[in-house]
Amino acid sequence: xxIHVYYIGKARDAFSNGLVAEYLKxxxxxxxxxxxxxxxxxxxxxxxxxxxxxxxxxxxxxxxDSAQFTAMVAKAELEARDIVFLLGGADGLPEEWKPRxxxxxxxSPMTFPHELAxxxxxxxxxxxxxxxxxxxxxR
Numbered sequence: 206x207x208i209h210v211y212y213i214g215k216a217r218d219a220f221s222n223g224l225v226a227e228y229l230k231x232x233x234x235x236x237x238x239x240x241x242x243x244x245x246x247x248x249x250x251x252x253x254x255x256x257x258x259x260x261x262x263x264x265x266x267x268x269x270d271s272a273q274f275t276a277m278v279a280k281a282e283l284e285a286r287d288i289v290f291l292l293g294g295a296d297g298l299p300e301e302w303k304p305r306x307x308x309x310x311x312x313s314p315m316t317f318p319h320e321l322a323x324x325x326x327x328x329x330x331x332x333x334x335x336x337x338x339x340x341x342x343x344r
Contacts, residue, residue, distance in 0.1 A: 206282045207237040214294030221320035228327035235334035245299045257287035259307045266309030275333040292319050
């Protein structure tokens with residue numbers, strides 16, 4: 206299983222970028238994980254990841270606690286299925302992509318800058334990976 210964290214829009218905030226890099230580096234001890242900026246008109250997410258579980262971040266999406274999030278990641282690992290997380294840019298997600306997601310996921314009912322949301326997602330991925338391996342971090 207591999208986790209792909211894609212985002213639309215430039216990641217300019219050095220602090221947020223540092224947090225994302227640190228959490229994904231830590232996660233790589235347990236799971237393969239990568240992050241990348243994409244441009245919807247130039248990237249075929251659905252062709253490239255046809256069998257992956259696609260979780261798109263959306264304020265109106267399903268809310269999960271950390272245990273539910275970990276269970277979702279563990280299920281994908283058990284099924285040997287990659288996970289694609291997609292964060293929208295300033296204008297959100299492409300409307301035509303939303304219905305094609307396996308899950309619309311909300312990190313919070315509050316609005317956050319997409320760079321901070323990416324850091325929060327990276328931390329939750331790390332929390333899930335350590336919890337699945339019995340590491341004490343998620344306590």
